[in-house]
Amino acid sequence: MGPVVRNRQFVFALVAMLATISIMSLTARERQRLTLLEERFMEALAPLQSLIEQAAASVAGSWLALGELRTARLDNLSLKAELEKLSDIHTRLREIEAENARLRELLEFKQASPHALMPARVIGHNPDSWFNYLIIDKGASDGVTKDMPVITPKGLVGRVAQVTPGTARVMLLTDADSGVGGLVQRSRDAGVVLGGVGRQQLLTVRLFSRDADIVPGDQIVSSGLGGIFPRGLPIGVVVRVDREEYGLLKMASIRAAVDFGRLEEVFVLGRGDGP
Amino acid sequence: MRYWLIGLLSVIALVLQSTVLARLPLMGVRPDLTLLLVVSVAVLGGPLEGAAAGAIAGGLQDLMHGRYLGISLVSKAATGYLAGLLERRLYRENPLVMAGVAGAATTLHHLVYFLGLRLLGSDVNFLASVWYVALPLSIVHAVLSPLFCRPGWYQTVEHRLRQVVGG
Numbered sequence: 001m002g003p004v005v006r007n008r009q010f011v012f013a014l015v016a017m018l019a020t021i022s023i024m025s026l027t028a029r030e031r032q033r034l035t036l037l038e039e040r041f042m043e044a045l046a047p048l049q050s051l052i053e054q055a056a057a058s059v060a061g062s063w064l065a066l067g068e069l070r071t072a073r074l075d076n077l078s079l080k081a082e083l084e085k086l087s088d089i090h091t092r093l094r095e096i097e098a099e100n101a102r103l104r105e106l107l108e109f110k111q112a113s114p115h116a117l118m119p120a121r122v123i124g125h126n127p128d129s130w131f132n133y134l135i136i137d138k139g140a141s142d143g144v145t146k147d148m149p150v151i152t153p154k155g156l157v158g159r160v161a162q163v164t165p166g167t168a169r170v171m172l173l174t175d176a177d178s179g180v181g182g183l184v185q186r187s188r189d190a191g192v193v194l195g196g197v198g199r200q201q202l203l204t205v206r207l208f209s210r211d212a213d214i215v216p217g218d219q220i221v222s223s224g225l226g227g228i229f230p231r232g233l234p235i236g237v238v239v240r241v242d243r244e245e246y247g248l249l250k251m252a253s254i255r256a257a258v259d260f261g262r263l264e265e266v267f268v269l270g271r272g273d274g275p
Numbered sequence: 276m277r278y279w280l281i282g283l284l285s286v287i288a289l290v291l292q293s294t295v296l297a298r299l300p301l302m303g304v305r306p307d308l309t310l311l312l313v314v315s316v317a318v319l320g321g322p323l324e325g326a327a328a329g330a331i332a333g334g335l336q337d338l339m340h341g342r343y344l345g346i347s348l349v350s351k352a353a354t355g356y357l358a359g360l361l362e363r364r365l366y367r368e369n370p371l372v373m374a375g376v377a378g379a380a381t382t383l384h385h386l387v388y389f390l391g392l393r394l395l396g397s398d399v400n401f402l403a404s405v406w407y408v409a410l411p412l413s414i415v416h417a418v419l420s421p422l423f424c425r426p427g428w429y430q431t432v433e434h435r436l437r438q439v440v441g442g
Binding site: 023041127198 | 286288289290291292293294295297298300303304305307309335336338339340342343344345346348349388391392395396397398399400403404406407408412
């Protein structure tokens, strides 16, 4: 390889690197809109993600049902074919039953809720272990806008971080960049609920007062401070009061009320709703 | 190297990572198939091919993320380049060697990604990211590496794809 070619490659790599760093800096802050390229890419992948996500949910159900029938199959091998057939029917019935129960719960919740709720289906998750978000099948054309809260009957899920015309990306409470105002329901002590990298279900609450009254088993609800989330939405239960950081703050670990790994349907709260 | 093939495999990997694998985490993490793809191309093709594969796979991942556009591109391109430097120094037929490379490359990728996040102002905790992400992911990738880091695998994939599309 000649020096001219080497120099050309070096200059190309340098320019590419500088351009990339500029783009990274420009996109590191929270943005009101995605770039056209990002929007188109997400929109193009959404139908495929939706299809595979539904298939994955169905396969996960079948796997559980087959595990339960393993003992019966070993006891009576001659009935294996019959059992598999029954298992298949059973799985499908359980899937329909579970979906029915979920939808009934969602409907009851929607009817009882004082908020305007928009149902949405989860069609994807983040592809890595660094961040925690969901992709839902409702977007700007359905009236979804940035920062709208996302909930389930069990509690707070997160907030809309970005929208495309047909989808929205929901930052979960467990995301490393997430921060939500929270209250200890019993003592009314306030703090901020934080996610963290690699978190599945555990959150951290950082209370503003070192004398805050908090014990394991306390319920944490949203405080309404910050103006994004309505007050009083369940966030989770305290499992451990951890430590005082430099003696100034009290920290506690919370198990989230919502099982983020099993979300299939959620509600987006209309803007301006809340007590 | 066929860039279209890297792009296609990256899109498939990203869709799987965001759907099926998100439901079946291993050791609490979801495998980064795109990173395994990049490491595989790098070890088999050298530093420049590794960097190019990293830029393609990372760039597509960034488009899917909607945040910190370019961070995966840089971290995966750097990992691909550095893993590619091992091209002629390794006995690639040995699965244990490849497992070690996949694990080390995952740790390296983690460090570059972490540095990028910190430079961009994210408040990610280093120890938590090592404990909850880098360590389990390196082990998972080392275990999965025999599936991807094999000589000639992507030529086989390309051949099969051409058969499917009649090319």
